[in-house]
Amino acid sequence: MSIIEQRQLLDRREISAIELTRSYLERIEEHSGLEAFLHVNNACEAAAAKAQARIDSGESLAFTGIPVGLKDNLCTFDMPTTCASKMLKGYIPPYDATVVAKLRSQDAVFLGKLNMDEFAMGATTTTSYYKKTRNPFDPNRVPGGSSGGSAAAVSAGLCSAALGSDTGGSIRQPASFCGITGMRPTYGMVSRYGCVAFASSLDQVGPLGLSAKDCAQLLAAVAGADGHDQTSQHSTGLFAERSSAGMADDFMNSRYEQFPEKAPEIHLGVVKELLGESVEPETRQAVLNAAEWYRNAGCQVSEISIPILEHAVPAYYLISSAEASANLSRFDGVRYGHRINKPSSYEDLVEKSRAEGFGWEVKRRILLGSYALCSGYYDDYYIKATRLANALRSEYSRLFETYDAILSPASPMAAFAFDAVPEDPAQLYLADICTVGAALAGLPSLSTPCGLTSDGLPIGLMMTGSRWSDSKILCLADAFERSFKRPAPKINAS
Amino acid sequence: MSYGNDIKKLAELSKIHFTLEELKEMEKDMASIMTLMDSIKTADIPQLQEIPLPDGMKNLREDAAEVKSSPKASDSQEEDSPPQTFTIPRIVE
Amino acid sequence: MKYEAVIGLEIHAELETATKAFCSCLNAFGDERNTNVCPVCLGLPGALPVLNRKAVELAISAGMMLGCSISRSTRWDRKNYFYPDLTKAYQISQLYAPLCLGGGLEINSRFIRLNRIHLEEDAGKLIHEKGVTIMDYNRAGVPLIEIVTEPDLRSPDDAVEFVEKVRQTLVYGGICDGKMEQGSLRVDANISVMPEGSKIYGTRSEIKNINSFRFIKKALAHEIERQMDLVSEGGRVVQETRRYDENSGETFSMRTKEDAHDYRYFPDPDIPSLLILEEEIGRIRAGLTEAPASRFSRYTSALGLSPRDASAILSRRRTADFFDAAVSAGANPKNAANSIKGEIQRLLNESGDETQPISMPIQDFVKALALAQENKITQEGLKIALSAMYSEKIGIGEVAKKYSLYVSEDNAAIKEAVESVIASDPASVAKYKNGNEKVLSFLLGQCMKKLRGKALPQTIGEELKKALER
Known part of the structure; x- marks a missing residue:
């Protein structure tokens, strides 16, 4: 059931908010083996009751009474926010993230906090200190990451939609692994206030849902410049000063909704470098089939080349790790978070609390980041990486003068098995090749399902647009989704 | 390329305690990671000017004290909770 | 080395x-x-x-x-x-x-x-x-x-x-x-x-x-x-x-x-x-106050103050601003400086409050200075006037009346004060008559105290001398 359909049922009183919430809570319980939730909200039903009162008085908004999930790096003052780390075990923030506050002000129902890779560092959700989330399509496989809990929950019908965060692919890749739609918006579209920082210049909070339409609804509800986040901006053109309902309409009603008629005006580019040897054949084929679908629908589809993508992965890891090394320094056991017993000195307190609180991947990134910033290495690594990000941004700008959107796989492969997670960190990092480019350039980018492997695993088509063209790519995805049957995991009965 | 000494120094800079085994393990990992990162050192990337938004100072924050409203409207929250205390073992300066 | x-x-x-x-x-x-x-x-x-x-x-x-x-x-x-x-x-x-x-x-x-x-x-x-x-x-x-x-x-x-x-x-x-x-x-x-x-x-x-x-x-x-x-x-x-x-x-x-x-x-x-x-740069520059260094050069060159006097005035921004305003309103720089570094600073020190502006309308201050310059009130009278204007927040006209500051043309009061001082201190009078010039200023001071600024020192001095000669 889509969010719009749920809204109609609620507003027509065909179902109550409490019934709707309870049905999700039951499913969460039923599928607890998926290990998607780190914390189930014990005040859900109270929130649903409050929503119902609002519906009854005729003042419901898009998300009133709609049960959603939140990635556990989004601060909630009434639920723990652990970032799936031992460092923040039991930590309850004194404030709501802006995106959370916006949904709360609509009386959305928060079902709980969703599992993730520790501090959003990873692409498998296996670095979580607490649990391993399973892919609803195959419990022996990873759901992707770092928003793996969010993707698995949406895919298995444990919530109607979820918020996640994407720094280098952390929404798009798990969305593709779990057969759902997930999007990172234009950098600055959504406030980062209250989203625990990993890489400040790359993090964006974004929606995961069963369709582009649902993602558009959720994005509209949380988007907007925020006085608490100076990197957030008023979107230009289409969304300037629109209400969130207006924005959702805009997302769907731009000229791109008149798809068959306007198709010939649409230019799509398929990235050559992202369909090469490192990509699994079935994935490559599914994406090419999707491109073919657009061509048959009347669009102009051609192959494009972005050679400097070759350096995108190292640039991404250098920039994100450098920023993360500073962003994670605040976790020192002094004011909050994990703290060792009986420290002998301040240094002892900090060094041991951090050693105990952080997992191995996080430590790796912190050291890598510190290294890239050390005097003597700063120019060779950090500065060089930012130069690449600039060049990439410039290259994309040039391409978007001709193309409306750029297509590629969301990942070189479909979900792999838990015991097949690459040991070698470099190899693991290279799998991010498809998604890091859009992140480095601050572009809106989404993944929507476009096929299944012979093992029955979802394949994601990734679509990237120019800055502030979020509505355009959502509509293009919506057009595809209307004709492509989204794969459903076996566990998903409804 | 040996990162041995570097790892120890980085661990100190990052204030994370590592056992000897952990340092060795990390050294191995970093060697692999740095092989990937090093590719950017020799990459030929053009240097482009980054132009900040020409907004001036108008989007900066007004210098006005915010009326502190607790986000929690719940009754369970005490109205005036005492200010927090932060202590650590005595620092010798 | x-x-x-x-x-x-x-x-x-x-x-x-x-x-x-x-x-x-x-x-x-x-x-x-x-x-x-x-x-x-x-x-x-x-x-x-x-x-x-x-x-x-x-x-x-x-x-x-x-x-x-x-x-x-x-x-x-x-x-x-x-x-x-x-x-x-x-x-x-x-x-x-x-x-x-x-x-x-x-x-x-x-x-x-x-x-x-x-x-x-x-x-x-x-x-x-x-x-x-x-x-x-x-x-x-x-x-x-x-x-x-x-x-x-x-x-x-x-x-x-x-x-x-x-x-x-x-x-x-x-x-x-x-x-x-x-x-x-x-x-x-x-x-x-x-x-x-x-x-x-x-x-x-x-x-x-x-x-x-x-x-x-x-x-x-x-x-x-x-x-x-x-x-x-x-x-x-x-x-x-x-x-x-x-x-x-x-x-x-x-x-x-x-x-x-x-x-x-x-x-x-x-x-x-x-x-x-x-x-934005222009707006900030336009709103700047003149730096002390620049004021110092202006005071010592164009306005002819001594470096010591200039520094005294500059010790507080309020007094410097007050001085500038007084000069703009026509006050004689040297006279304004004297009063500010003297009586005004004393009043500010006493009040202890470093944040309040000087509570005296510039027009009144300038007028008071003018009156003293024209010998319509004495220096002592000026001090009284400034103190009263500051503490009581009344204008110069009211102050002059209240404390009878105007120098009286009436020599009778002066003569009376002089007689009374001479009568009460025959010892000093004797000293003077014996050739001790210094005691004259002491006697003059006593007369001035009695007259409380109502007469100019020169006039009192003349009357005193006359009386002593007798």
């Missing part, structure tokens, strides 16, 4: 904003611990800095008043290090593209150059008690400007005078309240020695967080002596941070690991780089 000292200073001044640099917490001194804090300045997960416009404007004002060039494109960087008073384990500062460059001030007819002024945030306070250290984060995030000089200073006296001048300039501009005892202004000094006349600087040591003029002088003097003794015996100065101990009067090495101080500066991605518009 003779050595000379080379000193560079880093002055940290807390800005007079209502709120902190990156959050809306109050920028206040003396509140209960940890009551002016929020997720941002506490460095809680997910919190983000939001730059305060007024802080930027005040920093630009400081740069303009100290002769710097203002960077049109400026950026903030993270300075990474761990210390319990630093909540994020990085300080938001400016390394690569500071707000202000160059500039300087003249002291002892030598020009001391500035390297830069940049805007950064302050850290919290540490309170050491038995076995624990307690953190108070009220000060964490307060906006600071750091004023860095070139190593142009040559003595502790230079340093003191320079800091005094900078402090005065900042207080004038409403940029910093200059209260060193509250930590509003703190000084770090870099000191080295080199053979006299050499062009190569020696290795320098650093003394941090000096918060009084007395300590600036003592600490620097001691350190210079220590270094000179060391090098003249063939030793080498070690680059290190030293601490000044008030009790022993000596500096001690803090033995910090030099290696660990790689601050790994990089541009703060949470704060967009700032492009300052020309009209």
Whole structure:
């Protein structure tokens, strides 16, 4: 059931908010083996009751009474926010993230906090200190990451939609692994206030849902410049000063909704470098089939080349790790978070609390980041990486003068098995090749399902647009989704 | 390329305690990671000017004290909770 | 071999904003611990800095008043290090593209150059008690400007005078309240020695967080002596941070690991780089108050005041502004200066309140001065008038009437006073008659007291002499 359909049922009183919430809570319980939730909200039903009162008085908004999930790096003052780390075990923030506050002000129902890779560092959700989330399509496989809990929950019908965060692919890749739609918006579209920082210049909070339409609804509800986040901006053109309902309409009603008629005006580019040897054949084929679908629908589809993508992965890891090394320094056991017993000195307190609180991947990134910033290495690594990000941004700008959107796989492969997670960190990092480019350039980018492997695993088509063209790519995805049957995991009965 | 000494120094800079085994393990990992990162050192990337938004100072924050409203409207929250205390073992300066 | 000292200073001044640099917490001194804090300045997960416009404007004002060039494109960087008073384990500062460059001030007819002024945030306070250290984060995030000089200073006296001048300039501009005892202004000094006349600087040591003029002088003097003794015996100065101990009067090495101080500066991605518009620069410049140095030249050259008088007036911005207003309104500069440095300063000192404006309409002040100049009231009368106008907040007309200040043409009163003084003090009269001239001024003083400013001293003197001759 889509969010719009749920809204109609609620507003027509065909179902109550409490019934709707309870049905999700039951499913969460039923599928607890998926290990998607780190914390189930014990005040859900109270929130649903409050929503119902609002519906009854005729003042419901898009998300009133709609049960959603939140990635556990989004601060909630009434639920723990652990970032799936031992460092923040039991930590309850004194404030709501802006995106959370916006949904709360609509009386959305928060079902709980969703599992993730520790501090959003990873692409498998296996670095979580607490649990391993399973892919609803195959419990022996990873759901992707770092928003793996969010993707698995949406895919298995444990919530109607979820918020996640994407720094280098952390929404798009798990969305593709779990057969759902997930999007990172234009950098600055959504406030980062209250989203625990990993890489400040790359993090964006974004929606995961069963369709582009649902993602558009959720994005509209949380988007907007925020006085608490100076990197957030008023979107230009289409969304300037629109209400969130207006924005959702805009997302769907731009000229791109008149798809068959306007198709010939649409230019799509398929990235050559992202369909090469490192990509699994079935994935490559599914994406090419999707491109073919657009061509048959009347669009102009051609192959494009972005050679400097070759350096995108190292640039991404250098920039994100450098920023993360500073962003994670605040976790020192002094004011909050994990703290060792009986420290002998301040240094002892900090060094041991951090050693105990952080997992191995996080430590790796912190050291890598510190290294890239050390005097003597700063120019060779950090500065060089930012130069690449600039060049990439410039290259994309040039391409978007001709193309409306750029297509590629969301990942070189479909979900792999838990015991097949690459040991070698470099190899693991290279799998991010498809998604890091859009992140480095601050572009809106989404993944929507476009096929299944012979093992029955979802394949994601990734679509990237120019800055502030979020509505355009959502509509293009919506057009595809209307004709492509989204794969459903076996566990998903409804 | 040996990162041995570097790892120890980085661990100190990052204030994370590592056992000897952990340092060795990390050294191995970093060697692999740095092989990937090093590719950017020799990459030929053009240097482009980054132009900040020409907004001036108008989007900066007004210098006005915010009326502190607790986000929690719940009754369970005490109205005036005492200010927090932060202590650590005595620092010798 | 003779050595000379080379000193560079880093002055940290807390800005007079209502709120902190990156959050809306109050920028206040003396509140209960940890009551002016929020997720941002506490460095809680997910919190983000939001730059305060007024802080930027005040920093630009400081740069303009100290002769710097203002960077049109400026950026903030993270300075990474761990210390319990630093909540994020990085300080938001400016390394690569500071707000202000160059500039300087003249002291002892030598020009001391500035390297830069940049805007950064302050850290919290540490309170050491038995076995624990307690953190108070009220000060964490307060906006600071750091004023860095070139190593142009040559003595502790230079340093003191320079800091005094900078402090005065900042207080004038409403940029910093200059209260060193509250930590509003703190000084770090870099000191080295080199053979006299050499062009190569020696290795320098650093003394941090000096918060009084007395300590600036003592600490620097001691350190210079220590270094000179060391090098003249063939030793080498070690680059290190030293601490000044008030009790022993000596500096001690803090033995910090030099290696660990790689601050790994990089541009703060949470704060967009700032492009300052020309009209914003123009607006700030138009709103600047005239710096003390510039006023001093004007007072001593165009207005003919002595340097001492000029300095006295400049000691408070209020008195300088008052003086300027009086002169603009037609007062004689020298007379205005005398009254301000005398009676007005006395009244301000007595009131103890350094924040209230001088509660006397300029027109009344100027009129009072004119009356004295025209001998319509005496100097004593003028003093009474100023005091009354200030404390009672009434105009000159009312004051003159109330205290009968107008010099009376009536010699009868004078004669009466003179007779009464002579009659009550025959001993002094006898002395005078015996040739003691000095006792005349004593007798004159007694008469003036009696007459309470109602007559001019000359007139009283004439009558007194006449009476004594009889």
